Amino acid sequence: RYERGDVRSDLAAGLTIGALLVPQGMAYALLAGLPPEIGLYASIVPVLIYAVFGTSRQLAVGPVAIVSLMTSSPLAPLFDQSSAGYVSAAALLALMVGAVHLLLGVGRLGFVVNFLSHSVLVGFTAAAAIIIGFSQVKHVLGITVPRQEHFYETVHEVWLAAGEANRATVIVGVASIGLLLAMKRWARRAPGALVLVVTSIAAVHLFDLEARGVKTVGDIPSSLPAFGLPDLGADTFGSLVTAAFVITLVGFMESIAVAKVYARRHRYELEPNSELIGLGAANVASGFFGGYPVTGGFSRTAVNDTAGARTPFASIITAVIVLSTIAFLTPLLTSLPNAALGAIIVVAIIGLIDIK
Numbered sequence: 001r002y003e004r005g006d007v008r009s010d011l012a013a014g015l016t017i018g019a020l021l022v023p024q025g026m027a028y029a030l031l032a033g034l035p036p037e038i039g040l041y042a043s044i045v046p047v048l049i050y051a052v053f054g055t056s057r058q059l060a061v062g063p064v065a066i067v068s069l070m071t072s073s074p075l076a077p078l079f080d081q082s083s084a085g086y087v088s089a090a091a092l093l094a095l096m097v098g099a100v101h102l103l104l105g106v107g108r109l110g111f112v113v114n115f116l117s118h119s120v121l122v123g124f125t126a127a128a129a130i131i132i133g134f135s136q137v138k139h140v141l142g143i144t145v146p147r148q149e150h151f152y153e154t155v156h157e158v159w160l161a162a163g164e165a166n167r168a169t170v171i172v173g174v175a176s177i178g179l180l181l182a183m184k185r186w187a188r189r190a191p192g193a194l195v196l197v198v199t200s201i202a203a204v205h206l207f208d209l210e211a212r213g214v215k216t217v218g219d220i221p222s223s224l225p226a227f228g229l230p231d232l233g234a235d236t237f238g239s240l241v242t243a244a245f246v247i248t249l250v251g252f253m254e255s256i257a258v259a260k261v262y263a264r265r266h267r268y269e270l271e272p273n274s275e276l277i278g279l280g281a282a283n284v285a286s287g288f289f290g291g292y293p294v295t296g297g298f299s300r301t302a303v304n305d306t307a308g309a310r311t312p313f314a315s316i317i318t319a320v321i322v323l324s325t326i327a328f329l330t331p332l333l334t335s336l337p338n339a340a341l342g343a344i345i346v347v348a349i350i351g352l353i354d355i356k
Contacts, residue, residue, distance in 0.1 A: 002311060002313065006310040006311055006313070007313075008308075009308035009309065009310050009314075010308070010309060010310055010311055010313040010314040010317065011314075011317055012307055012308050013304050013305075013307035013308045013309035013310075013314040013317075014309075014313070014314040014315065014316065014317020014318045014320075014321065015317060015321060016191055016303060016304070016307040017060050017300055017303060017304050017307065017309075017314065017315075017318045017321075018317065018318040018319075018320070018321025018322055018325075019191040019193070019194040019321065020191050020193050020194065020300060020303060021043050021060075021062055021300065021318060021321075021322055022040065022043075022194070022197075022321070022322055022325050023193040023194065023196070023197045023336075023340075023341065023344055024039075024062075024063070024193055024300070024344060024348070025039030025040050025042065025043040025062060025063050025322070026039045026040065026217065026333070026336070026341060027039070027341035027342070027344045027345050028063035028064065028065060028068040028345070029042070029063060029068070029292070030139075030338065030341055030342075031065065031068040031069060031072070031132065031135060031136070031345055032063075032068040032069070032071040032072045032075075032090065032292055033071075033072040033075065033076060033081035033082065033086065034071075034081075034082060034086070034087060034090055034292060035082050035087070035220075036217050036220055036333075036341075037220050037221050037326070037330075038087060038090065038290065038291060038292060039063050040322055040325065040326050041225040041286075041289055041290045041291045041326075042062060042063050042094075042286050042291030042292055042294050043062045043063065043291075043294075043318075043319070043322045044225060044289070044319050044322050044323050044326075045225065045285045045286065045288075045289045045291075045319075046061060046062065046282035046283065046285045046286040046289075046291060046294045047061055047062055047282070047315050047316075047318055047319040047322075048285075048315070048316060048319045049278075049281045049282045049284075049285040050278050050279065050281070050282040050312075050315065051312035051313070051315040051316050051319075052278075052281075052312075053274070053277055053278035053281045053282075054274070054275060054278030054279070054282075054312065055269075055270055055271045055274045055275055055278065056259040056262065056263060056270060056275065056296070056312075057262075057263075057266065057268065057309065057310060057311050057312060058259075058262040058266070058301055058304050058305045058309050058314075059255065059258065059259045059262070059296040059301050059304075060296060060297055060300035060301045060303070060304045060315065060318070061255075061279070061282055061294055061295065061296050061297075061315065062294050062297065062300065063292070063294055064251075064254065064294070064295055064296075064297040064298075065128075065129075065132045065297075065345060065348060065349050066125070066128045066132070066250060066251075066254060067247055067250070067251050067254075067293050067294065067295055068132075068292075069128060069131060069132050069135065070243070070246065070247050070250065070293075071090055071093060071243075071247070071292050071293055073243070074093070074239065074240055074242075074243035075089050075090060075093070075240075076147055078236060078239060085232070087290070088230040088231055088232050089230070089232060089236055089240070090291075090292035090293075091230040091286070091287045091288075091290055091291065091292065092230040092232050092236065092237065092240065092287065093240050093243065093244060093247070093287075093292065093293055094283050094284070094286040094287035094291055094292050094293045094294070095230065095283070095284055095287030095288070096237070096240055096241070096244035096287075097244050097247050097248050097251070097280075097283045097293045098279075098280045098281065098282070098283030098284035098285075098286070098287060099244075099280070099284070100244055100245055100248040100280070101248055101252065101276050101277070101279050101280025101283060102276070102277060102280035102281070102284070103280075104248070104252075104276050104280075105273050105274070105275075105276030105277035105280055106277070108273050109273075109276075110271075110272025110273040110275065110276055111272065121253060121257070122354050124250070125254075125353075125354070126353045126354065128349075129349040129350075129353050130151075130353070131151055132345060132349050133345070133346050133349050133350075134151070134154060134155065134158070135154070136342035136343075136345050136346050137158050137342075138158065138161075138342075139173070139215075139338045139339050139341065139342030140169070140170070140173030140174070140176075140177075140339050140342045140343060140346070141158075141161075141162065141165040141166070141169060141170055141173065142165055142166030142168075142169025142170065142173075142213060142214065142215065142339065143158070143161040143162065143164055143165055143166070144161065145157045145158055145161055166212075166213040166214065167212075168209055168212040168213055168214050169213065169214050169215070169337070169339050170339075172200060172203065172209065172214055172337050172339040172340065173339035173340075173342060173343055176196055176200060176337075176339060176340045176342075176343030176344075177343045177346055177347060179192070179195070179196055179199065180192045180193070180196060180343060180344065180347040181347060183195065184347065188306065192347075193344050196340055196343065196344065197333070197336060197340065200336060200337050200339075200340040201332070201333070201335045201336055204216060204335045204336075204337060205335060209337065210335070214337050214339065215337065215338045215339075216334065216335050216336055216337050216338065217333060217334060217335075217336045217337075217338065217341070218334055219334055220330040220333055220334060221330070222326060222327065222328075222330045222331070223326075224323070224326060224327065225289040225290045225291070225326075226289070226290065227288055227289060228288065228290070229288070230287065247293050251279070251293065251294075251295035252275070252276065252279060252295065254295055254296065254297070254298065255275065255279060255295045255296030256270075256272060256275055256296075258296055258297075258298050258301045258302075259275065259296060259301070262301065262305055265305075279294075279295060279296070282294055299348050
């Protein structure tokens with residue numbers, strides 16, 4: 001039932017979200033303790049699969065801040081960040097999250113979302129936003145902060161290390177946040193994250209910032225995501241069961257909350273059980289293709305709608321853009337500063353804190 005008149009709008013939205021998802025996917029992978037390319041892998045096949053099985057026409061699926069943070073929490077005690085074991089465990093976690101989604105969807109348990117208190121969700125989201133934002137301070141300041149179990153310990157470590165901040169990195173980080181906020185206010189339709197990526201890479205080369213201590217992403221493999229099962233034992237599986245259920249609950253709530261808003265706005269029905277199946281299939285695909293848990297995101301969905309998305313065809317265009325980036329453009333991203341990626345996350349989560 002696709003209408004020819006929707007092609008132009010979907011194409012514009014797909015290109016916009018693709019341009020936004022490349023830097024965001026890399027940034028969120030960094031937040032999850034994974035190599036940047038894993039965020040790109042999680043932005044291709046899962047996005048295509050959701051476009052086929054999901055019922056929301058505007059929902060932008062992929063790596064998101066809250067789920068990225070919740071992915072790092074159970075994996076950090078098991079493996080060193082960015083190690084082969086850590087990457088495999090993240091893929092296994094995606095498979096488990098997908099299985100839980102599918103189990104709930106097939107069991108028609110989507111009605112459970114009606115029993116979750118709005119105030120609890122607002123509080124949880126605000127707390128997650130604060131933790132996510134603070135976790136990026138080390139990238140914005142160019143300091144090393146050891147991972148701590150409790151938030152207040154992390155704050156203390158950042159306070160102690162703040163005096164060792166790299167001046168060039170601080171300038172890049174603050175300027176990046178300022179640029180994103182300015183574009184969010186005065187140029188809403190422009191892909192701010194993409195503009196920041198291009199600008200910051202140019203600045204690194206122009207001012208030789210790497211020699212001044214500004215850390216960059218470094219080499220990114222240009223290999224496309226390959227199909228395969230994570231190579232891990234039963235002990236790892238057992239350690240991730242609880243995390244899989246929690247990520248499923250939180251991820252689905254974030255996704256269904258924003259999807260309902262746009263379903264009402266565009267006057268079509270959203271089927272919670274079908275959404276569970278769509279997100280479940282997307283996560284299973286992410287696990288099989290070397291990604292990590294994904295869900296629908298607040299900010300990207302808002303941008304997707306603003307850019308004109310009318311059907312899931314926009315998501316297919318997005319996946320093609322990310323795939324093309326991995327295949328042809330990764331050498332251009334090696335000089336991308338970590339401070340710029342941290343700034344993208346900080347600005348993205350500001351809207352998650354609903355003071356009112």
